[in-house]
Amino acid sequence: MTTSYRVMPGPEHFLPPSAASMGIRLPDPGQGSIHGTIVTEEEAMEQAARQLLSAKVPTIFPGPLVLWAWNEKAAKKAKAIRYLYETIKESVDSSQHAMLIPMPDYRPKYPKINPEIEINPNHPNLTIWHNKIDACIFVGVHCHQANLSLKIIRGGTNCYTIAMCAQAGHEDAMLSIRDTTADKLIRLAEWVKKLKGSVPPPV
C-alpha cells in the first residue's frame, strides 16, 4: 500500500489518526524511517543527529526498560544513553539546552506530575510544553506506551519525535531507528559529534 500521509511534527490536532491506519509501515531490519518513508539505517542516524543539533531543547526520554538494570544489556544501554546525552550537551551551543528526563513508569499520577523532572505517557505534552522541548528521543519505553505517547505528542505539540526502538520502530514517531542496542546509541552519539558545528543552531 502506498500513502501520501506523512508523519510530521504537529500539532496535528486533538486526536490524530494512528499513522499505521494511514498506511505508514515499519522499517525492516537494517532500515529506518523518516516521516514514514523507509530509508537506510545510516540515513536515519544522520537525520536524527541533525534534528538534535538543530533543536532548542533536544531531550532524551529513557523509559523503565533502561532506567532499571533488568540485565546486563539494559545496564549497558543506560550507560550508552548517558554518553549520548553528554555528547549532545557538549555539541550544542549556549542557546540550546539538552535535557535527560525519565519516564519512570506508566501509572496515571494524581493530581499531576512534576514536568520538570519526569514525563508520563498519559500526558507527555505537559513535560514537552513546560520545558519547551522541540526534539526528543524515546528509548526503553514499552511499545504500547510509546505508541500512545507519540500520538499524543504529535497531536498536541510541535516536538520532533525520534524512536530508538528495541523492536521494529514506531509508525507514530517522525523518525525511527529499530533494533536499538547500546552500540547503536553510541553510533548516534558519533553522528552527533561528526556533525557538530555543521548544523545551524535554531534561530
Added chain:
Amino acid sequence: MSKERIQIAEELFDIMPAEYQDLVKRATYGNEQRGWKDIGNAKELIEEHSLCAGCPESMAFRYILASLPNPEDTVMVGSTGCTSLVFPHVAVHNIHSLFGNQNAIASGLKRALTVRFPDRHKDVVVLAGDGATVDIGLDMTLQAWFRQEKFTTICFDNELYANTGGQESGLMQKGFVAKMAPVGKTFEKVRLPEIARESGCHYVVNCTVSKPNLIEKVIKNAVHIAREIGPTYLQLYTPCILEIGKNSMEGLQEMRDSEKPTERFAYKEYVSEPAKELLAELAAKEKERKAEAKRQLAGQSA
C-alpha cells in the same frame, strides 16, 4: 534479598524522581519483620493518596501496605471505587479489574502465578469496596471462596457506594439514608463475614482500622493462611466521612465508636481448624526466631 533483585541503572540513578530513589534506598521490601512500626521510619509503599482529606481508607492503605509480609512478591487486585484512585500511588504490583470482577481476576492470577513460579511464594490480595465485593461482585466473591482459591479478599466497608455519590449498598445499615438513597435502607446489613465462613473461608475478621497493630496482625494472618490453606476474608470498616457528615478529624472516633462490644464492628474473628494449626506453627517459629536473636545479642555482648 528482594531489593537486590532489581536496581536502578547506575548511570541514570540521579535523574530518577526522589520517590523511586527512596524506594530503593529506604523501603522495607524483603524485611520479614516489616510492620506498622516502620511507618515514619522507612519509605512507605504508598506515595500520596487521592482520597478526601482524613478519609480512613488512607489509614487502612498505609497499615495494610506496611504489613504485607511479602510485598515484592504480592499482586493486589483492585476494583472501581474510591480505592482505585489510590492504586497508582502504590509501590506493589496491582491490577485494576472491571467493577465486581476482582475475585475472578484474582483466581486466574493466583493460579497462573503458581504455575509460573512454583518455587516462590506469590501472594494475591484483593482490595475492593463494599459495592464491588457484596453487590455487583458478589457472584465472583462467593465463587472464589467456594472453589477454595488461595488468596485474601479485603473489603473496605464504608457502607455505601462512596465514589459515585452515596448509593445504597448491601453492607449499609438498615434505615440509613444516603444522598442518593433518600428512602432509607429497608433491609439489614448483609452478614458477609458469616457468609464467608459458611462459603469456605479459613480466616474471617470483621473490624475497624482504628488500631494499626491489629491490622498488621490480621493482614499477616490472612495472607499466610491464604498462601498455605485457602481463602481468607477481612471486612474493614473505613467510614466514608464525607457521606456520613463527619469532618476530616472525626474518622478515627467514628471507628472507635463503631467497634464497641455491642456495635456492628465489634472485633469478630473466625479461624478454621487447619488455619489454627498453621497460626500456632508460625507463632512457634516466631518465638524461636526471637529467642535466637536474643541468644545472638547476648553472645555479642559477652
